[in-house]
Amino acid sequence: MSSLSSKNWVPASKQAVTVSYFYDSTRNSYRIISVDGSKVIINSTITPNMTFTKTSQKFGQWADSRANTVFGLGFASEQQLAKFSEKFQEVKDAAKLVRESQEKVETMSNHSQESGRETPSSNQASSLNGTDDEKIFHVVPEAAVLKTENERLKSAVEQSNTNAKKWETELQTLRENNARLVDALQESSANVESWKKQLSACKEESDTLREKITELEAQCNEANQEKQKNGQLSVRVQELETELHEKEQELENLRAQAEIIPQLMAECESITAKLQTAETKNKELEGRIGVLQLDIDDSQHKQGNMKNELKKFMDTLDGKIDELHELRQGLSKLGVDN
Secondary structure, eight states: OOSTTOOSOOOSOSSOOOOEEEEETTTTEEEEEEEETTEEEEEEEEOTTOOOEEEETTEEEEEETTTTEEEEEEOSSHHHHHHHHHHHHHHHHHHHHHHHHHHHHHHHHHHHHHHHHHHHHHHHHHHHHSOHHHHHHHHHHHHHHHHHHHHHHHHHHHHHHHHHHHHHHHHHHHHHHHHHHHHHHHHHHHHHHHHHHHHHHHHHHHHHHHHHHHHHHHHHHHHHHHHHHHHHHHHHHHHHHHHHHHHHHHHHHHHHHHTTHHHHHHHHHHHHHHHHHHHHHHHHTGGGHHHHHHHHHHHHHHHHHHHHHHHHHHHHHHHHHHHHHHHHHHHHHHHHHO
16 A cells, blocks of 8 residues: 555556565664565565554555555465465564664663763772672672673674575575566567567468459459350350251241242243133133133132232241341341450
């Protein structure tokens, strides 16, 4: 949290980072630190009155009144949270011991200064009230206590220095690991950019190929349509050729029938001549007019029938010739279109 009064968490890192305990020998204090590259995420000084609280199975927090901030940590497992909590209590006890030692040293230092200032009076009092042995009896126990306390403080400081060197080594190792991770991240980022460029080039090439495929498909469709149209035209040409062959055959038949027309005309002229002869003889053969009249009527009837048949034949022949002419024009037009 950004402050003790705030209720909203402010994320300090979007990825997992290493959190370490550190002993600051210059300030004789313990700290919790965490760095992400060159960015300091956590720098909290541990005091004896601090408390680490587990708010869930994988999350814990503590309040730093000096920084006016509540720090929270999320862990991958409950075991890691428990281990961190135990270490927090150990460092907290060590910080308490350091503070007590400092307070005792300060108290003893002040007491020694006061004793130094009061020594003449004591000496005077001893001279007045007792022997020098009694004065030594009162001074020696205090010196022994100071010596024992100094030895204990010296041992604690040496242990703290040893731990500090150990933590400094661990911190340096963490920094080196972080540097390697940063280098790897930068290399990965460069590779990602390269892959993005390659992917973009592949996408552009794919789009170009899709466009070419679309164009080729359109051309193939047009070619198929032309091929289909040519096939239909070929079928139509074959049909027209078959029809033309039939018409030519029919025309040959009509021509064969037309060759009979002169013969029929000759017969008609012969009949007409006979009729004229009959009419001439009619005057001579008035007696036989009845019989001849019947022959004439019969001949005229036959002539009329023949003329009607001839007229029908001529009309049919004209129609066939017109159809043949139209068919030839259609074939000529079809040949020009192709």
